Amino acid sequence: MSKKASFKKTIFLTTMVLPGAIWFFLLRYLPMAGIILAFKNYKVYPKNPTFWNNLTHSEWSGIKNFKFLFATTDSWTYIRNTIGYNALWIVLGLVIAVAFAIMLNEITHKFVAKTYQTLMFFPYFLSWVVASYFLLAFLDPTRGLIDHFLVNHGMNKIDWYNTPKYWPFILTICNLWKNIGYSSILYLAAITGIDTSQYEAAAIDGASKWQQIWYVTIPNLRPMICILLIMNVGKIFNADFGLFYTVPLDSGSLYSATMVIDTYIYQVMTATSNIGMSTAGGLLQNAVGFVCIVIANKIVKKIDEDSSLF
Amino acid sequence: MKRKRKVNSISIPAEIACHVVLILFCLLCIVPFIFVVIISITSQDSIRAIGYSFFPKEISMEAYSYVLKLGDQLWRSYFNSFLVTVLGTFLTMLMTILYAYALYRKDFRFRGFFTFWAFFTMLFGGGLAPTYVVCKTVLGLSNSYAAIIVPMLLNPFNIIVMRTFFHSSIPEELIDAAAIDGAGEYKTLFKIIIPISKPGIATVGLLSALAYWNEWFIPMLYVRDAKYYPLQYLLMQMQTKVDFLVKNSSMIGAEASNIISTLPSDALRMALVVLIVVPIACGYPFFQRYIVSGLTIGSVKG
The missing domain is CATH 1.10.3720.10 (MetI-like)
Incomplete structure (x- = not known):
């Protein structure tokens, strides 16, 4: 098989897994990163309460939780x-x-x-x-x-x-x-x-x-x-x-x-x-x-x- | 031959014992549902007099007529459940088939990586709270149909079932042949693979349809507005608040309080349970076969 055809195949097959892979990233891997919350004293940051702001503005609390x-x-x-x-x-x-x-x-x-x-x-x-x-x-x-x-x-x-x-x-x-x-x-x-x-x-x-x-x-x-x-x-x-x-x-x-x-x-x-x-x-x-x-x-x-x- | 079978089967008393045990357990499985059906057609007077009974004093379809009268919230929830089930199942099937098919292809370059990407989530996860926070704040999932559908779109278990099905029923030569004939990857999948994979697709479709139909936990987390309540969650709300339906119907003031006072609340709740279970009970004898094959594949290979 030519190089071009094989490249095309990889691209197409990747587009097939992509919707699922993105879903896994957003709904399974992102929450895994959220595990840091276990070591923080989670507070909603009142000025701009996005996930990232809440996370970074919450204090570390060690193993208190x-x-x-x-x-x-x-x-x-x-x-x-x-x-x-x-x-x-x-x-x-x-x-x-x-x-x-x-x-x-x-x-x-x-x-x-x-x-x-x-x-x-x-x-x-x-x-x-x-x-x-x-x-x-x-x-x-x-x-x-x-x-x-x-x-x-x-x-x-x-x-x-x-x-x-x-x-x-x-x-x-x-x-x-x-x-x-x-x-x-x-x-x-x-x-x-x-x-x-x-x-x-x-x-x-x-x-x-x-x-x-x-x-x-x-x-x-x-x-x-x-x-x-x-x-x-x-x-x-x-x-x-x-x-x-x-x-x-x-x-x-x-x-x-x-x-x-x-x-x-x-x-x-x-x-x-x-x-x-x-x-x-x-x-x-x-x-x-x-x-x-x-x-x-x-x-x-x-x-x-x-x-x-x- | 006949004699040998006789020699090698259990004795008659033992077989009778087996039947007795199994019949008792089957009764345990099915009688509660029958009981609830009976309660739903029992008149409120009879319930007041002798409680829930297998032999009510008086039969009445009152509860079901109230279901029709108090329509608004109920039909809305019925509609929500159907919508979520149909849409969710369709999207789940599409994404599962695409993902599983790529994993099935031995010549897919990133096969190893994406297999791990999906199945690692079976071993480890963030847990309830971080998932909830991410869904709410990052993805903005709340008070919408998307909030009910998106969190349960994919399930590694379904991907295993689908991939195993592809492995066992599609010869690799078929894909090579399609490639030689110049069919593109998507054309091969949709025109050749999917038509011959119907039993596997049916399995995954039914499993996810049941999951969507039965879901109440995700609506409990992400939905506050009664407009989006699916049936299961409505039913759960009614464990504590029977007058929920009246409050959410278009009736107001005197009319509403009048209805609350005459509401056949016990029978009404059970009538709702019947309305939820009936679609499953009707389809069940037909789809059971597919589910069994899917579940045995998934748990043995998983």
């Missing part, structure tokens, strides 16, 4: 909640999704299995706002199904939206409700990809169904389990904002059970407009996530060389 993150009375609550829920849901999500995928695969009538799959996947497509109304239909203090049932049967009604002790269970159910369908389908796709001759060989050797699941299915799923696990561990300090913000209706009396770092950062940013501190929170999330991903990857690599992510 980070100190505040750990010094408030809420610190322990949101750290415990974020990591606790994530750890629990990683384990539960993995076990239940793999179990469902195996069940779906074992069902003899493929049409029935397909129907189950379709129904299970449905909540994944709904927003948390919609889900919060679904839950409200059951838990509403005056009209809700459950409280009416309790009253009709001579029991005291429960003020769900003001009683934190129920919310770890409710949030867990909501999270599984929305996400299990999706991860079971991922695992099911991996199971259907397993070479059937492995099962036949195992069956001829006299392996029972349980043994086949344990010695054929699970080992075949291992790479996928490891990858999803590493990615989820990387997100251990990130919470699903919608779940924790809209589903408990942002009820203040539930914060001890529902406050996570994402909702905390949002609150700091909107209620007190402390940009520096919420930036510091975001940076902390990123840093913790990065370290966790590297450690998880190392551990997986130690156990099984091929299943690690990088």
Whole structure:
């Protein structure tokens, strides 16, 4: 190919990526530069409040913003909640999704299995706002199904939206409700990809169904389990904002059970407009996530060389 | 053959147990929606008497007639949601296809750089606050449709799905052949590649359409003016302020307060939920297949 033609090709292909590349620059890389805000006492410069002026006229504050993150009375609550829920849901999500995928695969009538799959996947497509109304239909203090049932049967009604002790269970159910369908389908796709001759060989050797699941299915799923696990561990300090913000209706009396770092950062940013501190929170999330991903990857690599992510 | 399958399938009690577990979970997934549909057609008297119930005393379409009556804000939000979804999805698809196609081309000189440029953002980012500040002050995104569409235009995940799809379904000889025939790069992409990549495009299109339709967080950050509220955000506002619709309708004074006092507020909120979910529920059986293929590609290769 001539030099001119090759030059022309480069130009044209570059114009193709350009809109996207500019978007990434403006909406992803520019905010990365904004991380400096974590080390500044962000103030709006009143004379000419452009981003640049605000940035340069704000004073340096060292690591004060980070100190505040750990010094408030809420610190322990949101750290415990974020990591606790994530750890629990990683384990539960993995076990239940793999179990469902195996069940779906074992069902003899493929049409029935397909129907189950379709129904299970449905909540994944709904927003948390919609889900919060679904839950409200059951838990509403005056009209809700459950409280009416309790009253009709001579029991005291429960003020769900003001009683934190129920919310770890409710949030867990909501999270599984929305996400299990999706991860079971991922695992099911991996199971259907397993070479059937492995099962036949195992069956001829006299392996029972349980043994086949344990010695054929699970080992075949291992790479996928490891990858999803590493990615989820990387997100251990990130919470699903919608779940924790809209589903408990942002009820203040539930914060001890529902406050996570994402909702905390949002609150700091909107209620007190402390940009520096919420930036510091975001940076902390990123840093913790990065370290966790590297450690998880190392551990997986130690156990099984091929299943690690990088 | 038949006998072997029988030998190698689970016992009947085990299969029944599987069915029971899965049916219970499926019910959990679908019953809340059915319940909300029932509430939306329950009369306010029945709700007052026996609360939300699967077996209401009286059926009434009252809530939906109020939806029609209180139209203004609601139709506006419905329109906003549709506009944002259609426009946003179109732009997302266009930009994703262009970007992914260039990354797919092995002979693209800056392929390595731009691949890194996109995928690095999956590992590291500025976080909520700096992104918000940049969008507000540098890009001036507030109170407009652009403020809802622009922040979610691109997603490295979609680029991975699209690029993987190109890799698995388009032979490189095809591009060489087009080049020899003298077709330009854009002509090759739009006339040859796109027509044969429909399933991949459908996947990305559906994923982003769902994302736009379901978005409420970005409007919450960038939109103050009720004129631009999409449905999801309107619904969220109504968690706390049921009379929001009346306040934002053209009715004033006595007429408005009259309506507020008779408003079937519980059923009305649920009717709105139904109106949001119905487009998804109707399309869902048809698009499910594409989404599944897209999500499995994206998460395995990503």
